[in-house]
Amino acid sequence: MSKIVIDDLSKQFIKRDKYIQAVEQITLTINQGEFVCLLGPSGCGKTTLLRILADLEKPTNGSVHIQQNDKKKPLQSMVFQENGIIPWLSVEDNVAFGLKMRHLPKNYIRERTDYYLEKVGLTQFKHLYPKELSGGMKQRVSIARAFANDPEILLMDEPFAALDEQNKFILQEELLSIWQETKKTVLFITHSIDEALLLSDRILLMSAQPGRIIQDIHINTERPRSIEQVRSDSTMTQTFLDVWEHLQNEVKKARLK
Numbered sequence: 504m505s506k507i508v509i510d511d512l513s514k515q516f517i518k519r520d521k522y523i524q525a526v527e528q529i530t531l532t533i534n535q536g537e538f539v540c541l542l543g544p545s546g547c548g549k550t551t552l553l554r555i556l557a558d559l560e561k562p563t564n565g566s567v568h569i570q571q572n573d574k575k576k577p578l579q580s581m582v583f584q585e586n587g588i589i590p591w592l593s594v595e596d597n598v599a600f601g602l603k604m605r606h607l608p609k610n611y612i613r614e615r616t617d618y619y620l621e622k623v624g625l626t627q628f629k630h631l632y633p634k635e636l637s638g639g640m641k642q643r644v645s646i647a648r649a650f651a652n653d654p655e656i657l658l659m660d661e662p663f664a665a666l667d668e669q670n671k672f673i674l675q676e677e678l679l680s681i682w683q684e685t686k687k688t689v690l691f692i693t694h695s696i697d698e699a700l701l702l703s704d705r706i707l708l709m710s711a712q713p714g715r716i717i718q719d720i721h722i723n724t725e726r727p728r729s730i731e732q733v734r735s736d737s738t739m740t741q742t743f744l745d746v747w748e749h750l751q752n753e754v755k756k757a758r759l760k
Protein backbone atom coordinates (compact mmCIF):
# COMPACT_ATOMS: atom_id res chain seq x y z
CA MET A 504 0.00 0.00 0.00
CA SER A 505 1.34 3.44 -0.93
CA LYS A 506 2.07 5.64 2.07
CA ILE A 507 3.93 8.57 0.52
CA VAL A 508 3.27 9.66 -3.05
CA ILE A 509 5.44 12.41 -4.52
CA ASP A 510 4.47 13.62 -7.96
CA ASP A 511 6.64 15.78 -10.22
CA LEU A 512 7.94 17.75 -7.24
CA SER A 513 10.23 20.74 -7.74
CA LYS A 514 11.40 23.41 -5.33
CA GLN A 515 13.08 26.66 -6.17
CA PHE A 516 14.47 29.13 -3.64
CA ILE A 517 15.37 32.74 -4.27
CA LYS A 518 18.57 33.84 -2.56
CA ARG A 519 19.96 37.34 -3.15
CA ASP A 520 18.05 37.71 -6.44
CA LYS A 521 19.29 34.34 -7.69
CA TYR A 522 17.16 31.28 -8.28
CA ILE A 523 18.33 28.06 -6.67
CA GLN A 524 16.72 24.91 -8.02
CA ALA A 525 16.94 22.69 -4.92
CA VAL A 526 15.02 19.65 -6.18
CA GLU A 527 13.65 18.93 -9.62
CA GLN A 528 10.92 16.65 -10.97
CA ILE A 529 10.87 14.08 -8.21
CA THR A 530 8.27 11.38 -8.69
CA LEU A 531 8.27 8.65 -6.11
CA THR A 532 6.10 6.22 -4.16
CA ILE A 533 7.06 4.85 -0.75
CA ASN A 534 5.04 1.94 0.59
CA GLN A 535 3.58 1.49 4.05
CA GLY A 536 6.23 0.18 6.45
CA GLU A 537 9.22 0.78 4.17
CA PHE A 538 12.51 2.07 5.53
CA VAL A 539 13.93 4.31 2.81
CA CYS A 540 17.27 6.13 2.94
CA LEU A 541 18.07 9.20 0.85
CA LEU A 542 21.72 9.47 -0.15
CA GLY A 543 23.25 12.20 -2.25
CA PRO A 544 25.96 14.86 -2.40
CA SER A 545 25.85 17.83 -0.08
CA GLY A 546 23.37 20.47 -1.23
CA CYS A 547 21.38 18.14 -3.50
CA GLY A 548 18.11 18.91 -1.75
CA LYS A 549 17.65 16.03 0.71
CA THR A 550 16.62 18.25 3.61
CA THR A 551 14.41 20.32 1.31
CA LEU A 552 12.52 17.17 0.30
CA LEU A 553 12.10 16.17 3.95
CA ARG A 554 10.96 19.65 4.94
CA ILE A 555 8.33 19.61 2.19
CA LEU A 556 7.04 16.29 3.53
CA ALA A 557 7.01 17.81 7.03
CA ASP A 558 4.97 20.72 5.61
CA LEU A 559 7.70 23.16 6.64
CA GLU A 560 8.22 24.22 3.00
CA LYS A 561 5.80 24.45 0.10
CA PRO A 562 6.71 22.94 -3.28
CA THR A 563 7.12 25.26 -6.26
CA ASN A 564 5.62 22.59 -8.53
CA GLY A 565 4.10 19.19 -8.07
CA SER A 566 2.61 17.61 -4.98
CA VAL A 567 3.20 15.32 -2.02
CA HIS A 568 0.60 13.14 -0.41
CA ILE A 569 0.87 11.18 2.84
CA GLN A 570 -1.82 8.55 3.26
CA GLN A 571 -3.53 9.19 6.61
CA ASN A 572 -5.03 5.98 7.98
CA ASP A 573 -6.02 7.40 11.35
CA LYS A 574 -7.23 11.00 11.59
CA LYS A 575 -6.25 11.15 15.28
CA LYS A 576 -2.58 10.50 14.56
CA PRO A 577 -0.10 13.19 13.53
CA LEU A 578 0.92 12.94 9.89
CA GLN A 579 4.62 13.05 10.56
CA SER A 580 7.30 13.34 13.28
CA MET A 581 10.76 14.61 12.51
CA VAL A 582 14.10 13.70 14.11
CA PHE A 583 16.93 16.16 13.49
CA GLN A 584 20.69 15.85 13.65
CA GLU A 585 20.95 17.90 16.85
CA ASN A 586 19.01 20.26 19.07
CA GLY A 587 15.74 18.51 18.44
CA ILE A 588 14.66 18.38 22.07
CA ILE A 589 13.21 21.06 24.30
CA PRO A 590 15.87 22.31 26.77
CA TRP A 591 13.52 23.25 29.61
CA LEU A 592 11.66 19.93 29.71
CA SER A 593 12.90 16.77 31.44
CA VAL A 594 13.64 13.63 29.39
CA GLU A 595 10.25 12.22 30.35
CA ASP A 596 8.35 15.41 29.46
CA ASN A 597 10.19 15.68 26.14
CA VAL A 598 9.07 12.16 25.19
CA ALA A 599 5.51 12.88 26.36
CA PHE A 600 5.34 16.30 24.69
CA GLY A 601 3.46 15.41 21.49
CA LEU A 602 1.01 13.16 23.37
CA LYS A 603 0.26 15.93 25.91
CA MET A 604 -0.32 18.42 23.09
CA ARG A 605 -3.01 16.07 21.79
CA HIS A 606 -4.63 15.98 25.27
CA LEU A 607 -4.58 12.20 25.42
CA PRO A 608 -5.53 10.43 28.68
CA LYS A 609 -2.84 10.70 31.38
CA ASN A 610 -2.52 6.93 31.89
CA TYR A 611 -2.06 6.36 28.17
CA ILE A 612 0.63 9.07 28.01
CA ARG A 613 2.49 7.60 30.99
CA GLU A 614 2.35 4.05 29.62
CA ARG A 615 3.53 5.04 26.15
CA THR A 616 6.25 7.33 27.47
CA ASP A 617 7.56 4.67 29.89
CA TYR A 618 7.49 2.06 27.12
CA TYR A 619 9.65 4.07 24.73
CA LEU A 620 11.96 5.33 27.48
CA GLU A 621 12.61 1.67 28.31
CA LYS A 622 13.12 0.83 24.61
CA VAL A 623 15.92 3.39 24.27
CA GLY A 624 17.43 2.65 27.69
CA LEU A 625 16.58 5.98 29.32
CA THR A 626 14.24 4.86 32.12
CA GLN A 627 16.72 5.67 34.87
CA PHE A 628 17.47 9.08 33.33
CA LYS A 629 13.90 10.21 32.83
CA HIS A 630 14.07 13.05 35.36
CA LEU A 631 17.24 14.60 33.88
CA TYR A 632 17.25 17.72 31.67
CA PRO A 633 18.85 17.97 28.19
CA LYS A 634 21.89 19.91 29.46
CA GLU A 635 22.71 16.90 31.67
CA LEU A 636 22.67 14.45 28.73
CA SER A 637 25.31 13.23 26.26
CA GLY A 638 24.73 13.62 22.51
CA GLY A 639 23.72 9.96 22.21
CA MET A 640 21.20 10.28 25.05
CA LYS A 641 19.65 13.37 23.42
CA GLN A 642 19.17 11.49 20.16
CA ARG A 643 17.58 8.63 22.12
CA VAL A 644 15.11 11.14 23.56
CA SER A 645 14.28 12.38 20.03
CA ILE A 646 13.75 8.83 18.77
CA ALA A 647 11.62 7.85 21.77
CA ARG A 648 9.50 10.98 21.31
CA ALA A 649 9.05 10.39 17.59
CA PHE A 650 7.83 6.80 18.06
CA ALA A 651 5.74 7.66 21.15
CA ASN A 652 3.87 10.20 19.00
CA ASP A 653 2.82 7.34 16.74
CA PRO A 654 2.88 9.42 13.53
CA GLU A 655 1.82 8.12 10.12
CA ILE A 656 5.40 8.55 8.87
CA LEU A 657 8.78 9.29 10.41
CA LEU A 658 11.23 11.76 8.85
CA MET A 659 14.83 11.55 10.05
CA ASP A 660 17.48 14.07 8.97
CA GLU A 661 20.93 12.61 9.66
CA PRO A 662 19.97 11.77 13.26
CA PHE A 663 23.27 10.02 14.06
CA ALA A 664 25.70 12.23 12.12
CA ALA A 665 27.07 14.01 15.18
CA LEU A 666 27.64 10.82 17.21
CA ASP A 667 30.82 8.80 17.65
CA GLU A 668 31.00 5.44 15.83
CA GLN A 669 30.20 3.29 18.86
CA ASN A 670 27.16 5.30 19.86
CA LYS A 671 26.04 5.38 16.24
CA PHE A 672 26.06 1.56 15.97
CA ILE A 673 24.14 1.18 19.22
CA LEU A 674 21.50 3.72 18.21
CA GLN A 675 21.15 2.25 14.73
CA GLU A 676 20.41 -1.15 16.27
CA GLU A 677 17.96 0.35 18.75
CA LEU A 678 16.21 2.22 15.95
CA LEU A 679 15.93 -0.94 13.84
CA SER A 680 14.56 -2.91 16.73
CA ILE A 681 11.80 -0.32 17.38
CA TRP A 682 11.09 0.03 13.66
CA GLN A 683 10.72 -3.73 13.25
CA GLU A 684 8.21 -3.75 16.07
CA THR A 685 6.18 -0.76 14.84
CA LYS A 686 6.72 -1.06 11.07
CA LYS A 687 6.52 2.71 10.63
CA THR A 688 7.23 4.18 7.22
CA VAL A 689 10.59 5.94 7.57
CA LEU A 690 12.39 8.38 5.28
CA PHE A 691 15.94 8.78 6.57
CA ILE A 692 18.69 11.09 5.28
CA THR A 693 22.27 9.96 5.62
CA HIS A 694 25.70 10.58 4.13
CA SER A 695 26.90 7.16 5.24
CA ILE A 696 26.63 4.29 2.74
CA ASP A 697 27.17 1.77 5.56
CA GLU A 698 24.30 3.29 7.48
CA ALA A 699 22.03 3.20 4.43
CA LEU A 700 22.91 -0.46 3.76
CA LEU A 701 22.27 -1.42 7.37
CA LEU A 702 18.93 0.33 7.67
CA SER A 703 17.23 0.42 4.29
CA ASP A 704 14.69 -1.53 2.35
CA ARG A 705 15.45 0.95 -0.42
CA ILE A 706 18.22 3.46 -1.03
CA LEU A 707 17.28 6.44 -3.19
CA LEU A 708 20.35 7.98 -4.77
CA MET A 709 20.13 11.64 -5.67
CA SER A 710 21.99 13.60 -8.30
CA ALA A 711 24.03 16.71 -7.62
CA GLN A 712 21.95 19.89 -7.37
CA PRO A 713 19.25 20.19 -8.62
CA GLY A 714 18.40 16.98 -6.82
CA ARG A 715 16.65 14.26 -8.76
CA ILE A 716 16.26 10.62 -7.85
CA ILE A 717 18.59 8.81 -10.22
CA GLN A 718 18.66 5.31 -8.72
CA ASP A 719 16.27 3.31 -6.59
CA ILE A 720 18.16 0.39 -5.06
CA HIS A 721 16.32 -2.38 -3.21
CA ILE A 722 18.28 -3.96 -0.37
CA ASN A 723 16.98 -7.48 0.02
CA THR A 724 19.43 -8.76 2.65
CA GLU A 725 17.50 -10.47 5.44
CA ARG A 726 16.88 -8.73 8.73
CA PRO A 727 17.98 -8.43 11.45
CA ARG A 728 21.20 -7.10 9.97
CA SER A 729 24.41 -6.13 11.71
CA ILE A 730 27.19 -3.77 10.76
CA GLU A 731 29.57 -6.78 10.63
CA GLN A 732 27.32 -8.26 7.92
CA VAL A 733 27.27 -4.98 5.99
CA ARG A 734 31.07 -5.03 5.98
CA SER A 735 31.51 -8.73 5.09
CA ASP A 736 28.55 -9.80 2.90
CA SER A 737 29.58 -9.91 -0.78
CA THR A 738 26.27 -8.50 -2.14
CA MET A 739 26.45 -5.64 0.35
CA THR A 740 30.07 -4.97 -0.61
CA GLN A 741 29.15 -4.78 -4.29
CA THR A 742 26.24 -2.41 -3.56
CA PHE A 743 28.57 -0.30 -1.41
CA LEU A 744 31.02 0.01 -4.32
CA ASP A 745 28.25 0.89 -6.82
CA VAL A 746 26.84 3.57 -4.54
CA TRP A 747 30.32 4.87 -3.74
CA GLU A 748 31.15 5.23 -7.44
CA HIS A 749 27.90 7.04 -8.07
CA LEU A 750 28.45 9.43 -5.18
CA GLN A 751 32.01 10.18 -6.26
CA ASN A 752 30.74 11.13 -9.72
CA GLU A 753 27.95 13.30 -8.35
CA VAL A 754 30.25 15.04 -5.85
CA LYS A 755 32.65 15.83 -8.73
CA LYS A 756 29.75 17.25 -10.78
CA ALA A 757 28.65 19.35 -7.81
CA ARG A 758 32.18 20.80 -7.48
CA LEU A 759 32.34 21.74 -11.16
CA LYS A 760 29.19 23.84 -10.89
Ligand SMILES: Nc1ncnc2c1ncn2[C@@H]1O[C@H](COP(=O)(O)OP(=O)(O)OP(=O)(O)O)[C@@H](O)[C@H]1O
Nearest residue numbers: 516517518523525544545546547548549550551552
Ligand atom coordinates in the same frame (compact mmCIF):
# COMPACT_ATOMS: atom_id res chain seq x y z
N1 LIG B 1 15.49 28.52 2.82
C1 LIG B 1 16.37 28.51 1.81
N2 LIG B 1 16.62 29.61 1.11
C2 LIG B 1 17.48 29.61 0.08
N3 LIG B 1 18.15 28.51 -0.35
C3 LIG B 1 17.94 27.37 0.33
C4 LIG B 1 17.04 27.29 1.44
N4 LIG B 1 17.05 26.01 1.90
C5 LIG B 1 17.90 25.32 1.12
N5 LIG B 1 18.43 26.12 0.18
C6 LIG B 1 19.39 25.73 -0.87
O1 LIG B 1 18.84 24.59 -1.55
C7 LIG B 1 19.87 23.67 -1.85
C8 LIG B 1 19.53 22.31 -1.23
O2 LIG B 1 19.69 22.43 0.19
P1 LIG B 1 19.39 21.20 1.18
O3 LIG B 1 19.71 21.66 2.56
O4 LIG B 1 18.05 20.67 0.91
O5 LIG B 1 20.49 20.13 0.69
P2 LIG B 1 21.01 18.79 1.40
O6 LIG B 1 21.13 17.76 0.35
O7 LIG B 1 20.16 18.47 2.57
O8 LIG B 1 22.46 19.25 1.89
P3 LIG B 1 23.40 18.64 3.04
O9 LIG B 1 23.66 17.22 2.66
O10 LIG B 1 24.65 19.49 2.95
O11 LIG B 1 22.68 18.78 4.34
C9 LIG B 1 21.17 24.28 -1.35
O12 LIG B 1 21.79 24.95 -2.42
C10 LIG B 1 20.72 25.27 -0.30
O13 LIG B 1 21.62 26.37 -0.19
